[in-house]
Structures are given as C-alpha cells and as structure tokens.
Amino acid sequence: MSATIDRDRLRALLEEELRDFRERHPRSREAHERARRSLVGGVPMPWMMRWAGGYPVIATEARGNRIVDLDGHEYVDLCLGDTGAMPGHGPAPVVEAVAAQLARGITTMLPTEDAAWAGEELGRRFGLPRWLFTLTATDANRAALRLARQLTGRGKVLVYSYCYHGSVDEAFAVRDPATGRTVPREGNVGPAVDVAETTVAIEFNDLPALEAALVTGEIACVLAEPAMTNMGIVLPDPGYHDALRALTREHGTLLLLDETHTFSAGPGGCTRLWELEPDLLTIGKAIGSGIPSGALGLSDAVHDRMFAQEGADYEDTGGVGGTLAGNALSLAAIRATLGEVLTEASFAHAIPLAERFADGVRQVAARHDLPWNVTQLGARAEYRFEPEPARNGTQAHDASDPELERYLHLHALNRGLLLTPFHNMALMAPSTTAADVDRHTELLDEAAATLVG
Template structure:
C-alpha cells in the first residue's frame, strides 16, 4: 500500500531522533536556562522537533555533535555565502583580533575605506556607512529617508523580509487590505499606521499608494526571497523607479539576500539606480556586519539638513557598528573570497542544481517549480513560479516542507529551514549538487508511489 505523507513524515522524524541523540540531549539540557531552549527563538524552526547542534563547519560542510557530516546548502540563510570559515577571513580576523589587537575601540581603521571603495565599485553608490546587521542598516536608512523627505510612511511589499524592522511587518490580506503580519510580536504601534504595503509586481497598486504623498521611501528587495524566490516581471523595476521619482519618494533596495545575483547583486546585474542600498550577512564572511550605501545626491541632501544629529543620540548608528574586526572580515570577504570569479562558478553550480531538480520534477510529474537567482535556487509547490508574495505564501505546505527537509537532513543535506532554498558558496562542488539530486529524487519517488 502507498505510504501517506503523514506516514513518511513520522518515519523521518523517528529516524532523526534515533540518529541524533546528543543533539536531542543538548536541546533538553538547554531548556533549563535558554528561553525556548535555544540561543535565539528562530532556531526552533526545525522539522525534527529539535535543532542539530554544531560541532564544526568548514567550506560547504557542517558537522554536528553526533558526528554526522552534511553538505550545507543552507549556508546560514545567506550569512555564510562565502562558505564557513574561509581562510582569508580567518587570517584577517586572527590578525586583527590577535596579532594587531583591538576589535572595538571606537576608532576607524584604514580597512573601512577599502571596503567602502569595493562596495562602490560593485553597487555603484559612492558613499557607505556600516552596521552589524542588515536590519539595522534598514532601520537607519528609514530614519534618513524620513528626515530628508519630511514624510512619515514607508512602503514595502507584502511578505517581504527586511529583518525585524517594525515598519515592514505587514501584508496585504486576501481582501486587499493592509494588515499587521500574523504573529507580529509586541509591535509598538500597528504597522498599518507607519507603513503602506502592496504586492510585488503590482505597479498599479504602487502608484495608488504613492499618490497619497506621505511615503518617504519604498523599501524593497529587487526579487523577493524569504517567501520563496519571486522574480520581477519585465519592466517592473523600471516602473518602480519611475513612480518613486514621480512622487518624490526615495528608493531603498535591500540586497542582503539578492546579493546572490552577482558581485554587485541585482543592482549591478539589472542596472538599477537606488537612492540607498542596504546589505548584510554575506559581506562579512560569517562575522556580523552590514551597511548602507548612499547616492551622492541623497548624501548631499542629508548633509545640508540643519539640526540633524548624526554623531551622538540621533538614532543612526551603534557603538559596535563599523568595528575593526567586522570591517577586517568584510575586506577579506569582498577582496579575496566572494570575487567576480567565485560568483561565476557559483552561478554555474546553481544552474546545475536547478536543471537537476527540474528533471526530477518532470520525470515524476510533480506540480512544483524551481526558480534561480544567481547562486540561489528554490523549489516551490506550484506548477509555475508565484508572481507575488501572497501567491507564494498561499503555496506553502508545512508538512511537505518538513518531509523534504528531514529526508535530506537524514541523508546528509541541509536546506534553509524556513524554505526550500539551496545556496552555492565558493567551496560547493558539482558532487555536492549531484548528491542533493540523488537524495531529492529518492524523496520524490517515495511521494509518487
């Protein structure tokens, strides 16, 4: 008799528990002193009922405390896009923190200007400032946009992801209304009061919402990523830029995940022209880092404002932002690891991944699709790729997600726990991709019996 999805999932969970006794025990022990039993509550997003516990990670490989090795296609949900502990970054951190000494001394280093120059080369914005996360880069960009425009609201796309920024946690509900995103924790105010929201790829809705004249900035990813990859339709991003200019609204492009599109993200690959660009995670090679770039015109407008406190308590910046250790890691990552040549190889591997997945989807007549964005690929449970965040959200299938994640993890492959994303790093190999295909096909065959 065919085995149901519930039956397959129960089997995989039992195998996961049996194979990872040390991780299970560590999780139980952690519950005595850690809220939720984990260092950060999102680590409870696990298909097996408890997280794997890390022993070590190098390149594209992760080892857990039970001794299992995995091909890591999660890569820290982009944070380790350079691979785990790449040697140039390890050397730079060792040199800065050990040999030279000093990580947080509230003094700049010459590395910072080198990083700014390299980010300018890649993305085209001339002036940069640093943070520890993309979330903070987005918060600070929003503050600057409000200061310059004198407008109160921010506009985002439904089911976008820009970190834990208060203003972005709203969606378009099935009736077309803007509502706070389900599960929004302790919002200081209803985000409907601070923000406007439209579906990705909907220029008509964008024009309508900008016509109110109260939007300081549109904050967007050039392609949605955290709800599954949703690519822009032809002419959409040009239309966004034209509408923001028409309505005197700034455009902030968040390349934190879409950096996978190339050395300069989608901004360089698609010839985009934002007023502000934010980025984080990947540029530090695993060391917390982020930043935002400003166009020359916007920087001049900010500098011309009187009474704007950009030095002390103005709400832009943090004591650890731009620290010497993070900046050293960013320089090594950008100059020696995530190079133009590395991206070309990563893109070829992602294409190989997508071709193999599509072959399995076709041979087993699965109503699924696969989408790529440079070094990133993701399969969705729809026959054709969703065109909006709302469509992608509606296509979610938690049980099927859990089955695939567990089936792969139990056989040595890690995907991003929040969605079915695979990311290539400079250390990923063709053999790694082919191993995924072998296991993915076995999982698909079991579903098709």
C-alpha cells in the first residue's frame, strides 16, 4: 500500500520553509521589493514570479553548474536555464569566442564564416542539409509554420495537448476531453483568433486521432517534440514515430520536430538517436550557451519547394526572420558551443548522471512507499506524482500537484539546490558531478521523510 501524504502537514511544512527562505534571503527580498516599483511583477519576465519562495533569489554569478545569489548562497543548479544553459553557465570556450566577436562586431547584417560552419555541423548532427538562424526556437517555429502553410496551401497546424513550443500562438491549444474539440489552453492571454481556426489538438500517442485529423487534408504541418517535455517527460509509444512519419507522408502533411528540450537525448537529439526523418527541425536555447539563438533546419525537398514558388518573399515581407537573426555574436556562440562544449564526450558524461539521478528518485520513492515515477531522456530526468509515466499531456497535466511540488522545490532551494520552477526537471551539464546528483537524492529523501514520517 502506498503512503498517504497528510495535506495539513504538507501545508505546515511549506510555511516553515517559506519562513526559512525569507530569513535566509533578506537582500534578495529587498532587491525584489525595489524591482516591484518598475518591473511587472517585480521581475524581468512574469514567469520568474513562479519561484517557490514567493520571490526569486537574485543571481550575482553563474559558472558551470553553480549559481551564487545576492545573499551569498551557492546552489547546485539542476535547472540550467530550463535547458538554455545545458552547456553550463559561461563555458570557457564560449566566453572566449563571444568576447573575441564582441571586439570584432555584434551585428552587421552580413554573414560570418561561423554561419556556414554552424549549418554544416547542425546538418551532420540532425540529418537536415539546409539551415537558417533565428534568435529563439519560438522564432524558428513561427517561420517553419509559415513555410508549411505556404508550401502546402493548407491553413491548420496539428499539435499535442499541453505541448511546449515557446510562445507560438498555434501551440496554446488542447483537446477538450468531453467534446473532442480543439479549445484554448486555460490561461492563454489575448489570442488573435479562436485557436480552433488555426489548430487541431490531439493527444500524444493516439494514432487513430492522428489519422483522423490528417485524412481531412487540412493539416499543413504536425508540430511535435519527439518526446513531450514541459508537462513532465512523455515518451512515444513503440512504433509511434514510424506511424507519424508514414501518415504525414501519405496525407501530404509536413513534419516539424522541435528539439529545443529533447536535445538532451544526445548530440543529435532524438532525431539522430531514434533515426527520425522530419521535413523541418527547430532548436534553440542550448545551442548558443544562453546567447539568444535558434535554428531551423530544412530537408532538400522543402528547400527546393520554397524557391520554386513565385510570389513568396522570403527576403523581406514574408515574415521569416528578423534584423538581428543570424547575427555574428550568436553564430560565434553556436560554433563554440557545438564545436567545443556540447560534444559527444560531454553527453557521455552527462547521460549516466541523469541515470544516477533517476535511480536515486526511484530509491527514495520505494523507501517511503510513495507512488511516484521518474522518466529520463538522455541528460534530462523528471519525476511525477503518479505510479506510472503519463502517455499524453492531459494525463500528465491532471496529475500535477503544485503544492507538493512547491514544497519539494523550496526544501531543496533552502539547502542549496535549484530545480526548474515549473516542474521537477533536472538537467545535467558537462560540469555536473556524481556528488551533485547524490545531494539531490539526499535532500529528496529528507523531504519525503518529513511528509510521511
């Protein structure tokens, strides 16, 4: 029989941790109060309000997988910028390359030699031969969806309920379990149109629903992560990707894979690891070590179709790209990151540490009879508060426990360890050590004991 968590006890423990947090972080609190007078929510972006202490610690330094805050506390960072700092904070080769490029110029509206190198390296890793560069994966996804609609003459995009593709409007859609209709995701702010006009949402791993949507002939593109991430890690069923690729080809629908988070699977993400064959591929966050950067990869067939069409203005008014996209600074960061930091060797170091992390979570759950599961994707692992891993985004969403999650995160933060604020995700950097992973296991075990003891 699984242990039951006393919710009154949980709330009391959370209050204790909140008091401890406020006592330990007076300078961060003072800085946050000042920021509230000029910044929305007292933070540079509203999602930073989600940190478990009620206000974020103020960072003063980040190196490798360590962060130091304004109150002088040092943290083991398993968040790593929600993958934006997958290479670690300020890796030396990137700092050197970026500093050198700063001295030579930041943005010139002209290409540098780094651009062709980056395109060749991304092609080698992911198998797509043609690339263009953006400032974020969101930008890359928006450009890819424009291309898909232009090339197919179709208006709709297929996504999976509770998917993550940055701030792409079409992705804030879910399938209503009661009616089967596509509806806006709860909390979506100011959509330009009813999301059902642009999007069809289905559940991940539901092949009949996928085929039913594609057979209509109205879907320009399937936008998918190879494995879902932002609502826990949801892995594809065996054979799902083979069926997805076959069905999209059969119905003339383009397949766009977003590897922004799933890059954790290895040097070529899930695309290389699982031998996937997308028509388009987007990636961001990690490839520039935190310097704003993103990329869109195209198959030869998509590239040729782009330039075979008359009237599509990719150079100016077509809505693809931006003035700072592909700038010299971003490309210098990408070249240094891919060439010297996120190498085969770094993944060979990080992936076993994620396995160690997952094993530690399983041991804690078993020791305290807690019905939790943990899923790993390369250098990334995440635990959820249900007995078995979810098979789709809705199941993962419905199993969320924000109060319990907040307690575990705050308990860890007060003892020098950072987890991603939105979920229980941990990411291993080239500088992460076994001792760092074991520290998480130790703290999780301590927190679990307080919940069920």
